[in-house]
Amino acid sequence: MSRHSDCSMYSASRGGFRRGWRLLIVLASASVVGCQQSATIGPVAQEEQARKIAEAFASASADAGGDEAGDEAGGTGWATLKGRIVFVGDPPEMPPYNATKDMATCAPGGTAPPQEWLIVGDDGGLANVAIYARKVSRVHESAEPPEEEVVFDQKQCVFLSHVCPIVIGQTVMIKNSDPVGHNTNVQGQNAFNQTVPADGSTPYEPQREESSPAKVTCSIHPWMVSYMLPRENGYVSVTGKDGAFELANLPAGETIEIQVWHESAPGGAVIAEGETADRLGWTNKGRFKIKLEEDQTEEITIQVPASALSG
Amino acid sequence: MKYTTPFLRLLPVIGAVVASVGCQESKTPDFRLNMVRMVSTETDGDYQQEIANVLDGLFGTPDQPIAPAGSGLDQAKLNLAAGPAWSDDAGVNHGLYRKHCVHCHGVTGDGRGPTARFLNPYPRDYRMGLFKFKSNAAADRPTDEDLHRILWNGAPGTSMPSFSLLASAEIEALVEYVKYLAIRGEVERALTSYVYDELGEDEDDEGRVYRIPLNPVDGEYAEDQREAIADIVADVSETWQAANESVVVPDEDAIPELDNRTAEERAASIVKGRELFYDKRANCYTCHGPTGLGDGQTTDYDMWTKEQLELIAATDSLADSVAEEREADDLDEDDLRELDRSEQLLSDREDVIATLYPIRNAIPRNLRAGVYRGGRRRIDIYWRIHQGIPGSPMPGVGATLSDEEIWNLVDYVLSLPYEAASIPQRALPVNAETLVN
Numbered sequence: 001m002s003r004h005s006d007c008s009m010y011s012a013s014r015g016g017f018r019r020g021w022r023l024l025i026v027l028a029s030a031s032v033v034g035c036q037q038s039a040t041i042g043p044v045a046q047e048e049q050a051r052k053i054a055e056a057f058a059s060a061s062a063d064a065g066g067d068e069a070g071d072e073a074g075g076t077g078w079a080t081l082k083g084r085i086v087f088v089g090d091p092p093e094m095p096p097y098n099a100t101k102d103m104a105t106c107a108p109g110g111t112a113p114p115q116e117w118l119i120v121g122d123d124g125g126l127a128n129v130a131i132y133a134r135k136v137s138r139v140h141e142s143a144e145p146p147e148e149e150v151v152f153d154q155k156q157c158v159f160l161s162h163v164c165p166i167v168i169g170q171t172v173m174i175k176n177s178d179p180v181g182h183n184t185n186v187q188g189q190n191a192f193n194q195t196v197p198a199d200g201s202t203p204y205e206p207q208r209e210e211s212s213p214a215k216v217t218c219s220i221h222p223w224m225v226s227y228m229l230p231r232e233n234g235y236v237s238v239t240g241k242d243g244a245f246e247l248a249n250l251p252a253g254e255t256i257e258i259q260v261w262h263e264s265a266p267g268g269a270v271i272a273e274g275e276t277a278d279r280l281g282w283t284n285k286g287r288f289k290i291k292l293e294e295d296q297t298e299e300i301t302i303q304v305p306a307s308a309l310s311g
Numbered sequence: 312m313k314y315t316t317p318f319l320r321l322l323p324v325i326g327a328v329v330a331s332v333g334c335q336e337s338k339t340p341d342f343r344l345n346m347v348r349m350v351s352t353e354t355d356g357d358y359q360q361e362i363a364n365v366l367d368g369l370f371g372t373p374d375q376p377i378a379p380a381g382s383g384l385d386q387a388k389l390n391l392a393a394g395p396a397w398s399d400d401a402g403v404n405h406g407l408y409r410k411h412c413v414h415c416h417g418v419t420g421d422g423r424g425p426t427a428r429f430l431n432p433y434p435r436d437y438r439m440g441l442f443k444f445k446s447n448a449a450a451d452r453p454t455d456e457d458l459h460r461i462l463w464n465g466a467p468g469t470s471m472p473s474f475s476l477l478a479s480a481e482i483e484a485l486v487e488y489v490k491y492l493a494i495r496g497e498v499e500r501a502l503t504s505y506v507y508d509e510l511g512e513d514e515d516d517e518g519r520v521y522r523i524p525l526n527p528v529d530g531e532y533a534e535d536q537r538e539a540i541a542d543i544v545a546d547v548s549e550t551w552q553a554a555n556e557s558v559v560v561p562d563e564d565a566i567p568e569l570d571n572r573t574a575e576e577r578a579a580s581i582v583k584g585r586e587l588f589y590d591k592r593a594n595c596y597t598c599h600g601p602t603g604l605g606d607g608q609t610t611d612y613d614m615w616t617k618e619q620l621e622l623i624a625a626t627d628s629l630a631d632s633v634a635e636e637r638e639a640d641d642l643d644e645d646d647l648r649e650l651d652r653s654e655q656l657l658s659d660r661e662d663v664i665a666t667l668y669p670i671r672n673a674i675p676r677n678l679r680a681g682v683y684r685g686g687r688r689r690i691d692i693y694w695r696i697h698q699g700i701p702g703s704p705m706p707g708v709g710a711t712l713s714d715e716e717i718w719n720l721v722d723y724v725l726s727l728p729y730e731a732a733s734i735p736q737r738a739l740p741v742n743a744e745t746l747v748n
Contacts, residue, residue: 045366054377056368056533184706193704193706220608266629310628
């Protein structure tokens with residue numbers, strides 16, 4: 001913005017100037033302004049450091065293929081982490097979805113089904129929390145992709161699985177149990193957007209792991225929303241209204257980082273509170289680390305305050 | 312001619328002014344960061360600087376691009392497209408991107424060149440790797456041929472002109488440079504995820520908090536980070552190299568692309584296509600409107616805009632929670648530090664939001680206009696219907712309809728501009744219902 005001072009130097013007009021000269025001067029100062037960079041924010045690369053990085057990568061191809069193993073090897077056997085996720089506070093009442101068309105189907109009786117961005121069960125269980133292992137060195141056969149399909153249905157213009165975990169390798173059968181047409185638009189790394197005919201279905205096979213659930217919408221009924229979470233292994237659980245989760249047969253003897261996600265937490269990262277969260281060393285990314293012994297079944301109750309779900 | 316004398320007297324002054332103006336601002340352009348992404352992912356200033364360094368280390372600068380190892384990009388083509396515009400003695404044109412593209416698509420390929428703000432639609436931002444008009448599976452990156460086609464034809468109905476007057480080697484160089492900027496943008500996005508997921512602050516055994524820098528050159532994390540970054544580049548590039556594998560080729564037994572049907576056959580196909588247009592399987596009318604004027608579903612947004620809207624919504628709720636925190640009187644030292652951090656993030660986000668262009672809805676195409684942004688050949692329309700238009704709300708029907716049915720729709724869509732405007736629609740019951748709702 002400092003260039004403005006240069007312009008004013010040129011535009012300080014002398015009284016006797018005629019119209020034509022003023023025009024010229026205005027043009028000249030306009031061209032000075034025109035040279036300005038538009039408002040840009042954020043840093044640019046530091047030349048010296050960028051050069052070093054370029055050199056490091058240019059020579060890196062020589063020593064490629066290093067030692068993959070080595071970190072945290074050694075555990076044997078399996079262990080289970082399970083428990084409940086509990087909402088602390090007064091849950092808000094969910095307003096109905098803002099249905100605006102196909103009302104006979106989407107809002108039977110005049111009211112659409114309630115929204116689902118914060119569902120709490122009668123005994124305080126927090127629903128639609130995804131809890132999953134970020135990285136593991138070994139995978140138990142029970143966490144391999146199951147043979148059966150994942151059914152992802154929609155009825156009354158609501159996705160019936162609000163948060164849908166998928167193990168890569170599984171086929172998702174996207175169904176439509178409504179008498180109106182839908183389309184299912186999955187964002188993220190496994191982008192997909194196909195129509196799903198009334199009372200019909202279409203298969204979908206995500207190939208790439210997401211680090212947090214990908215949003216699913218319908219272009220025809222823009223109020224519809226849900227999430228899909230494709231993971232490399234079955235160490236993923238989504239809570240129901242009881243708030244219960246179970247990650248069975250985790251590799252024992254290694255430190256595993258667990259991610260806890262909810263759509264209404266800022267950035268998805270659920271920040272728990274209370275004694276258990278403190279003991280687990282809960283981070284502001286909604287994660288904690290745990291190391292289980294062989295055949296151990298660790299049971300925990302995680303408390304989530306209302307303030308953590310304000311996103 | 313009364314201006315002549317003073318004009319001559321002032322000529323040297325004017326000359327000096329013009330000369331001084333002309334000499335200014337010859338600074339070489341820099342790549343800029345994707346600030347929407349940075350503040351959305353809460354990437355702080357230090358990490359932003361480090362990401363900028365890594366990106367320039369991997370990809371070079373606008374004047375001296377580097378095709379990173381494993382990217383599959385062609386260095387010679389990049390050299391021809393990059394840098395300032397000039398022609399050598401042999402008549403070869405250099406700096407093609409800056410000569411032909413930069414004023415709309417921007418130095419970084421962010422779709423924010425100097426003219427971008429005044430265009431509708433806004434120029435494509437390459438940095439998600441998302442391109443609308445292509446021949447292969449929706450989730451995949453465009454083929455070279457797809458990018459070549461849009462450079463050759465332009466995008467009718469938008470500000471994107473045809474570059475068919477350029478030599479084909481020049482178009483190929485530009486295609487390569489667009490891929491380079493797209494891959495660079497995708498790597499930038501992946502780096503912010505990597506920083507969020509793997510770096511940040513950690514605690515040592517004595518409870519001291521320390522920061523893990525993004526520094527692939529020296530320090531204890533350098534080697535791991537070099538490997539991780541090379542993996543990111545390989546992952547992103549792989550999706551570009553596989554683009555040709557998923558090209559959608561219509562069934563030969565269905566209606567051929569070269570159309571040698573009789574007028575009656577074509578009319579019968581149009582009737583079938585019209586039925587499908589209002590059918591609950593294809594569902595075209597819900598967005599394109601009961602009369603095909605593009606007025607059915609006009610409140611949705613494209614993917615580029617949705618990212619901005621999500622940032623705006625997240626910032627609004629952050630502002631609310633910061634305001635609430637400020638009111639509280641029982642804050643301890645940790646809370647205050649957290650509040651400081653939130654206030655900083657809030658002000659960073661507000662700065663970024665202030666730079667955004669006005670938000671626009673994604674409006675379905677008016678099918679009666681006879682203007683087709685991705686090309687007007689039957690195969691172009693076929694691809695749009697089969698796979699949808701990535702980045703836009705338009706879904707595909709390839710998994711639902713047969714090839715023949717898709718060709719029926721193509722016939723109907725191409726006939727719509729010639730359908731009599733005075734009788735736009737029969738009063739189909741389905742239309743009445745839509746209009747009432």
